[in-house]
Amino acid sequence: EAGVAQSPRYKIIEKRQSVAFWCNPISGHATLYWYQQILGQGPKLLIQFQNNGVVDDSQLPKDRFSAERLKGVDSTLKIQPAKLEDSAVYLCASSLVDGATNEKLFFGSGTQLSVL
């Protein structure tokens, strides 16, 4: 079974520039997550989608970050404009949802963003 696909793998930009990340979850997984992982820390949830609806975006810095999952499959995460503190690995994860307690997450390889 194919895993969660993310691109690009690495991105280097200057502060105040824009950047976008793409994620294709595992086929059939209704729930998609974007996490930010700063070096030496655990993943921090930015946004959770179920199908194409937002379940939780309480920790998304909405003044600069946006995400969409228009057809309930692929998702993009955008940062505009980027700040130095946005340097991190951006992880996409997906899970099946069957209405029970939280499902295990399958993570992609992530996009490592460096803001100079």
Place this chain on the structure above:
Amino acid sequence: GQQVMQIPQYQHVQEGEDFTTYCNSSTTLSNIQWYKQRPGGHPVFLIQLVKSGEVKKQKRLTFQFGEAKKNSSLHITATQTTDVGTYFCAGPKRNTPLVFGKGTRLSVIA
């Protein structure tokens, strides 16, 4: 907001020694999950514990969920170099997304 605390932050062991990491929450968790992240890699699911007092084993790994469902532990017996990585616990309150701890980074000296 909800926090999941992990200790220790780092652990260096000789190959063959045992290793334990602890996870504590200030609130009751509906379940707890454990993930392993190899250096340069992404988190990979290890196990989920749901019941109070639950104990599960995977070869040399033993996972426990506390009676009050506020703490958990991961114990590795006779560590090997393949165990190197960061181990994260993650727990939700009811109907909320997973919150990850900061992880315990394990180094194994051959």
